[in-house]
Amino acid sequence: MAENPKLAAAMARLDTLTDWERRPRNRMRVGLEPARDLAARLGEPHERFRAVHVAGSKGKGSVSALIEAGLAHAGLTVGRYGSPHVEHVTERVSLGGHDVDPETLAVALTKVLDAYEAARREGTAAAEATWFDLLTLAAFVIFREAAIEWAVVEVGLGGRLDSTNIVDGEIAVVTNIGLEHTEILGDTRAKIAGEKAGIVKPGAVVATTLRPDDEAGRVIAARADALGCALVVSEAGEGATLAETNAALAGAVLDALGRRGVTGRAGEAVGARLLDGDTRARARLVGRMERFSLAGTPRPLKVVLDGAHVPFNIAAVLRDLGREPDLAGPCVAVVALARDKDAPGFLAELGRRATVLVCADAPSAARGRPAAELRAIAASLGIDSEAEPDARRAFLRGAELARRSGGWLLVTGSLYLVGALRGELRSGRLGTAASPPAP
Structure with a gap:
């Protein structure tokens, strides 16, 4: 606005x-x-x-x-x-x-x-x-x-x-x-x-x-x-x-x-x-299991934004998303976390569903855990991951990987990360996007 x-x-x-x-x-x-x-x-x-x-x-x-x-x-x-x-x-x-x-x-x-x-x-x-x-x-x-x-x-x-x-x-x-x-x-x-x-x-x-x-x-x-x-x-x-x-x-x-x-x-x-x-x-709030669709071939890319940042919550989010028929394919996750969050616990839960993580810096830099540090934690857990500090480039890399695998994209770990990307999604700067009406 x-x-x-x-x-x-x-x-x-x-x-x-x-x-x-x-x-x-x-x-x-x-x-x-x-x-x-x-x-x-x-x-x-x-x-x-x-x-x-x-x-x-x-x-x-x-x-x-x-x-x-x-x-x-x-x-x-x-x-x-x-x-x-x-x-x-x-x-x-x-x-x-x-x-x-x-x-x-x-x-x-x-x-x-x-x-x-x-x-x-x-x-x-x-x-x-x-x-x-x-x-x-x-x-x-x-x-x-x-x-x-x-x-x-x-x-x-x-x-x-x-x-x-x-x-x-x-x-x-x-x-x-x-x-x-x-x-x-x-x-x-x-x-x-x-x-x-x-x-x-x-x-x-x-x-x-x-x-x-x-x-x-x-x-x-x-x-x-x-x-x-x-x-x-x-x-x-x-x-x-x-x-x-x-x-x-x-x-x-x-x-x-x-x-x-x-x-x-x-x-x-x-x-x-x-x-x-x-x-x-x-009563639906933005950034909570919010759905977008990015135009592309051979099919649109499904994108979900959710600000979950604790292990028990991301586990519940993934459980609920797993019930959605159009999200049955591989999940690629773009993730950022603050330093005061349980990164090993969170990434372990995320890794149960996501095939690869793209780790970004949290937009709240003073409290954020660096992307390279997140990737190191993911590697210690045996989770395939990449580090891309910039949120926008991390999203674009995640979208590329999700399209390549025929899967869908999840942005999670931080409402600040969600906020940094949501406006660009709505404006079309990250590709032509449409957000379906709330169920």
Whole structure:
């Protein structure tokens, strides 16, 4: 999209702050004091709407989008805040199922930046606010100004000390727990669950896919019990796809809201029935098992973009894609990973399905693992691979190999890699491409 000059100016100011999404996180400052100070300076915007708070290792964005779509289907005014974005920062804030317009984000972000600069002059806690802290408060200002009834708020990292945790979520969602960000959150699933369970507030409903007999689920259940919270464990059934698992959890959240007396415009309690086929299709996010087709002979090349970056998630993605009849041929994968990801575990899962990997540098260079290092890890696992640091050239090489083998192409490991390539795919700069409508 054409850059809005006001938003460009606000982002230029914001970009002088520390952006921990793109930097090594082992020295990361976490805490709620800067966000609380900013919120106070801005009139406590997070207290002007009701909230569903969503944490978890994977699936947060998809589950959040489904809850948002279900509440909107009921006729309620709803917003959603998520991260990271794939192509444009406006993707992070949604109003009524649509990305916020650049002008609205620019106005809100400017207000928050002004509050931040006042805090710096006065030496209060918000002087230590980060890029994510400020953007979070900008989203809350937007929600207040739009007078929304409900916000679905996705945790950025962890939960307990994440700046989104100033909201008082009536429903606390923990999608799942995998080993990620271990240098910050802990080196076991139980420790990570403790951080994510930090979003649970007294009297809330806790919704999760994790059973109480699971290592991480036990921690979630204990937190719910300690705070007098009802615990809801969603069941999608054995062999359920990621989409079905996410929809089951979102439906459980909507049912829980209905039991708490939340009704739609027609006066009927909200519930899982709101997630019909059209509603689920509207909730599809970019860069999550997103399909493209590149024209060519003798047949078009099928391309899938997915930002999975932890082993258990890429395993599930590959399992689901393996059910697609048009993806029955050999898989070639273009992959990039951040340094804080389990590269051996991820590549081992990827190598079970992909015949060859083209390793690229992550576009977030400060946190990215070099392509040559990824290739060395792949070689140690006995996986055929090549190194091409440039994302665009890596894609073109992957497409060449996939066409040669009569297979299909997967771009994965990093939403930043997906974002670097998606715009070029849509524009046709990587070959004539078409993205089919969401199922």
